[in-house]
Amino acid sequence: MASSASIGDGTVIRRILIAITVLFLSVFLVLPILVVIVSAFQQGMHTYWAAISEPEALDALRLTLIAAGVAVVSNTLFGLSAAWMITNYSFRGKNLLITLIDLPFTVSPVISGLIFVLLFGGRSVVGRWLIDHGIHIIFATPGIILATCFVTFPFVARELIPLMQSQGNQEEEAAYMLGANGWQIFWRVTVPKIKWGILYGVVLAAGRAVGEFGAVSVVSGHIRGMTNTLPLHIEILYNEYQFSAAFAVATLLLVFALVTLVLKRYLEYRIDRKSEAL
């Protein structure tokens, strides 16, 4: 009585459940994608092209890529260092450290921006001193980079820590016994073992970094051509009732998100791992 006895395998129940699932997912996942694409081209190819090639859009694209690039590189270096520390040694407070690394995920994007305004804004001692010396962090590019780094902080580390823990470090120890030094072990033994895991973390971090809105919105000051990222540019266009232009810029981010999903799927298949909640 194998499969015929399974729960919910009656044809009627199964069809109803599948129908509800498809309807739910279509309304929430497929329709938003389609509406972005259709609205973007509503006023023709010309308007679309004008919206994504105007100088403000290109400036926003440039800043988005800079912030995402810095965030991904520095968080990857941090992730490698944290995973090396946590998986290769035993020390006090290891569980606390793992919890602290996850901290930025529990913080609202708006709060992620607020903390940097408090630290580097004109009202704080540090911020005042920096501004007096001509260094602007808030309402400038460094603030946007900091906020982006903060919201994508855990992605690579939380991917690598469980991966390296499950792989163990016997191979690293063997390399050490055979006389390899630290960097040789890292580059020739560890990195090849975890390369797909690193890429997976990088893909997730890049996806989030490019699209971050709340945190960046708080620190940006909305200066056109100076501190606008693509998501902020969309907000400005939308609030000026330039709907087609807003959706046109949104298609750039949509394509990026879909590429992220495809890469994520491919990497999950490479590292043989189930998708799970972040």
Next chain:
Amino acid sequence: MVGFLIKFLKTKRNSSRFRLPGFGLATGVTLTYLSVLVLIPLAVMVLTSATVTRHELVAILTNPRVVSAFRVTVSTSIVAALINCVFGTLVAWVHARYTYPGKRVMDALIDLPFALPTAVTGIALTALFAQSGWLGRFLIPLGVSLNYSWWGITIALVFVGMPFVIRTVEPVLDDFDKELEEAARTLGATPLQTFLRVIFPLLIPAVLTGTTLAFARCLGEYGSVVFISGNMPLKTEIVPLLIITKLEQYDYLGATVIASSMLLLSFVLLLVVNGIQWLHRRRLGMEP
């Protein structure tokens, strides 16, 4: 400072085994980066809000606009989390057990809310439910106007929190031991009894974890909500937006106090999730 920390950390040394090189460098980089980017900024916020007097604290948190924002945020987040709890479990069930044309594409799309920038989500949903929108043109004649309403916020939050329940429940269903339900059926249980008494109890921890994670995410959500909510004070203004409004009015203390209350709430939820998982492991005998 770092040198001292390294000495302190190293005291729990496993003397029977040798150590790989690189402890000092890895520790230095990890702790410095963590402190500079995360711990110090968060500590500054908590310390700033600690300078508030009790009188100011009461005045800020009992302000009608603040109370209303918390009510809107918490109530929409709870309802969105519950909707995701029901539909998320259902989707996870269907995806673990059945196949249908296009299932693989749908399954990959489930992560879309994580990948799609919240601003894009916000304008897409607003366009869908607008008067001339694809869904709005059918719903609005029926009297269901979602934009600029409490339900509009909730719909945006359902989108944002959707993957959490599905992605925590699906692996449990995949690993589920089918012999258990076959045994229940052989012993005469009806399909409904088998589901309620055998399968569902084992899903509860995953369902609860996923729902709590979705709830926590919804509480802080900003981008996808601000476009659809209309941001009317006392009606559809959410807490994250109120924080930004306070900042723009240079009311740093107000913004900080409200933000710290939100942070406290998130920590409590994080503890709840850890508690659920600990209880579950203990019930399965994995924890003493």
